[in-house]
Amino acid sequence: MQKNTILVVDDEVSILTLMKQAFSRAGYEVRTADSAKAALEILEDEKIHVMFLDLNMPEMNGLELCRRIRKDMPMAIIIAMTGHASLFELADCREAGFD
Numbered sequence: 886m887q888k889n890t891i892l893v894v895d896d897e898v899s900i901l902t903l904m905k906q907a908f909s910r911a912g913y914e915v916r917t918a919d920s921a922k923a924a925l926e927i928l929e930d931e932k933i934h935v936m937f938l939d940l941n942m943p944e945m946n947g948l949e950l951c952r953r954i955r956k957d958m959p960m961a962i963i964i965a966m967t968g969h970a971s972l973f974e975l976a977d978c979r980e981a982g983f984d
Contacts, residue, residue, distance in 0.1 A: 888914040894924040895939040921945035940967040955982035
């Protein structure tokens, strides 16, 4: 039986570790990336349909990463994560393609 895979993207190692442990215990295969670039490299090789993306990352933020993923994977489920949000970012997230 094939495991369902989740991709978690965050520049904080502690968040990656926490999310990986939680989803692994729930029976999911978990891939992690500490940058948008690393996430895109993973997605070149693997079909992952559920993703959790940090909004605040250096180089490429979660909004831009979501837009790039949506071009190739319009049916993916992409969830935004952040420790610092505002109502204005909510509209930006919806526009970028977050679920």
